[in-house]
Amino acid sequence: MLISRKKPTFKKNAEKKKIEAPELEKFLDSKDYSGAISLLEHKRKTTEIFSTEDSLWLGYCAYHAGDFKKSAAAYSFVLSQSDAPSEAYVYLGCSFFFLAMYEDARQCAERAPKGPLQNRLLFHLAHKLKDEKKLMLHHSQLKSSTEDRICLAAMHYLREHYKEAIDEYKALLKEDLTFMALHVYLGLCYYKLDYYDVSIEVVDKYLAVHPDSPIAVNLKACNHYRLYNARAADTELKKLKNITASELQFGKDVIVHNTVVFRNGDGALQVLPALVDVVPEARLNLCIYYLKKNNIDAAFEMMENKDTFGQNSLLRAITYTMKGYEERNKEMLESAARLFKDFGDTESDCDTIAGRQSMASAEFLWRQFDQALIYLRSIKNFFESDELFHYNYGQALAQSGEYVEAEQVLETLKDPEYIHDICYLLCLARSYIKNGKSEKAWDLCKSGENTHDIVRLLHLVANDCYIAESYYYSLKAFDHLHGIDIAVNDNKIISAKKGAFIGVVKMFSCGRVTLENLRESLRILEKSREIPSVVNCIQTTKTWLNEVGVII
Numbered sequence: 001m002l003i004s005r006k007k008p009t010f011k012k013n014a015e016k017k018k019i020e021a022p023e024l025e026k027f028l029d030s031k032d033y034s035g036a037i038s039l040l041e042h043k044r045k046t047t048e049i050f051s052t053e054d055s056l057w058l059g060y061c062a063y064h065a066g067d068f069k070k071s072a073a074a075y076s077f078v079l080s081q082s083d084a085p086s087e088a089y090v091y092l093g094c095s096f097f098f099l100a101m102y103e104d105a106r107q108c109a110e111r112a113p114k115g116p117l118q119n120r121l122l123f124h125l126a127h128k129l130k131d132e133k134k135l136m137l138h139h140s141q142l143k144s145s146t147e148d149r150i151c152l153a154a155m156h157y158l159r160e161h162y163k164e165a166i167d168e169y170k171a172l173l174k175e176d177l178t179f180m181a182l183h184v185y186l187g188l189c190y191y192k193l194d195y196y197d198v199s200i201e202v203v204d205k206y207l208a209v210h211p212d213s214p215i216a217v218n219l220k221a222c223n224h225y226r227l228y229n230a231r232a233a234d235t236e237l238k239k240l241k242n243i244t245a246s247e248l249q250f251g252k253d254v255i256v257h258n259t260v261v262f263r264n265g266d267g268a269l270q271v272l273p274a275l276v277d278v279v280p281e282a283r284l285n286l287c288i289y290y291l292k293k294n295n296i297d298a299a300f301e302m303m304e305n306k307d308t309f310g311q312n313s314l315l316r317a318i319t320y321t322m323k324g325y326e327e328r329n330k331e332m333l334e335s336a337a338r339l340f341k342d343f344g345d346t347e348s349d350c351d352t353i354a355g356r357q358s359m360a361s362a363e364f365l366w367r368q369f370d371q372a373l374i375y376l377r378s379i380k381n382f383f384e385s386d387e388l389f390h391y392n393y394g395q396a397l398a399q400s401g402e403y404v405e406a407e408q409v410l411e412t413l414k415d416p417e418y419i420h421d422i423c424y425l426l427c428l429a430r431s432y433i434k435n436g437k438s439e440k441a442w443d444l445c446k447s448g449e450n451t452h453d454i455v456r457l458l459h460l461v462a463n464d465c466y467i468a469e470s471y472y473y474s475l476k477a478f479d480h481l482h483g484i485d486i487a488v489n490d491n492k493i494i495s496a497k498k499g500a501f502i503g504v505v506k507m508f509s510c511g512r513v514t515l516e517n518l519r520e521s522l523r524i525l526e527k528s529r530e531i532p533s534v535v536n537c538i539q540t541t542k543t544w545l546n547e548v549g550v551i552i
Helices: 020-029 033-046 052-064 068-079 088-098 102-111 116-128 132-140 146-158 162-175 181-192 196-207 214-227 230-240 252-262 268-275 280-292 296-303 310-327 330-345 353-365 369-383 387-399 403-410 422-434 438-447 451-467 471-484 490-509 515-528 532-547
Strands: none
Touching: 020 033, 020 052, 033 052, 052 068, 052 088, 068 088, 088 102, 088 116, 102 116, 116 132, 116 146, 146 162, 146 181, 162 181, 181 196, 181 214, 196 214, 214 230, 214 252, 230 252, 252 268, 252 280, 268 280, 280 296, 280 310, 296 310, 310 330, 310 353, 330 353, 353 369, 353 387, 369 387, 387 403, 387 422, 403 422, 422 438, 422 451, 438 451, 438 471, 451 471, 451 490, 471 490, 471 515, 490 515, 490 532, 515 532
16 A cells, blocks of 8 residues: 655754755655664754654654654654644554554544545555445545555555556556556566466566565565475575564565465464564465464464455365364355355456366365366366375366276375375275276275275275176175174175175176186175075075086
8 A cells, every 4th residue: 555655744944954954855865764764863862952843754764664663653752742733643544554553543544634645544444444335435535646546556456456456557657657666566466366477577677676675576586486486486585685684674574474485384373473464464374374284273263254355265265164074064165165156256366277276166065076177177287286286186077977087187196195085095996996997996995094984985995896897896895894894784784795796606607707706705705604695695606606617
């Protein structure tokens, strides 16, 4: 948000020493706000006269240096003086705004004289305080000045209307190419739309003039993070290695925040909590950190009752999904699906990778796997080495009956987190069976460790193999279930084993099962020879085998 880049309007002290004014002006003209602050603070310590005007200048310089606590203190001091100009209230309000003290900022703004800066401040405060009625009121009071247009473009950005913000910034640049900072704002919009190459191209125009800009360098680092990897981003950010130790506050919070992100969350709990509601993405990245650590309750608490638009909506949907699966809560999963769809339907995100991925997630939760595949296939090329994407893609393929491709995709996974997951095992086993590879499905049953998961897998293999007429492996799976699943009905499992055994005999008569497989099947069934119907089945089989000249 661009509050103001103009110097505060107040009368100069006629008694001000002539030698001091040029020195201060020199710092201001070169935008050396740290130097100006040092000069003013030195004067305050070494002279008895430190006027209201001096305090106003101190507040102005501290504000533009990003030291909003110092600027707030300076303006608060000004307002305690009898000769305080009333516009100091809006300056104090701007300082409070950047300290995330929105209610205090609102009170100050309402005490300030009406004017363009006051209206811009109240406009953005209405957004922060979620007061749509006042937001529309102050929106209607914006004029066609450059400051008001930049203010409106900033609001478009904050509400994730990036295309509208881009149109406004481009129009302003067309009118005056000297507005170099607008290239950074444009770069931010393109970054949010996933146009990382375009974002770098735009921000480089600003960096050519201001190579040490914290915000511009940080934006370029973020683009490198998206395009390449965390190491490339961290290398770019090291160009600002002195900023975190400097007295210049502007951009420091963002740099510290992104350093944590680029280093895969290292130091997240020490840094991010203090930046929540200061750096917009801090809440999101802290939530992501909790999710990666499987602390779903903490993530849910971070996102519950937060804004349901943009990235907040997307991360809230992910959190609801994980919480819903953990608690088997259908209502929460339905809420997650709606949030995914709302995000994917927005004009600014419908054609982005995140938007299509979000729509795929919604269809996945609604079990509309054919529809999910349409979205997943449209972005598949962007996730060639992403195992999580292929894990979900493989599941959708299997659920849609596209077993050949499902097998190919699922077999590429190597991460233990996925290949030991029961959903992965079930989908791969079914794909193997449908593709005529029942032996591979049976091998999956032998490799499992979790008894509960193995029981689920055995049920699937036993029944799917039976349907596929792969009776030998169906019998083996039913037999294994009989030994480990205490919940299984004894009569039903014996009936299933008899049915599978008869199927093995049938397949043997057609030459589709080996004699050794038949012998093993007989041994399995003989475990239950105390059951009369089983004894009858075995005797009938042996009689037939003798008749056809087969020696068991």
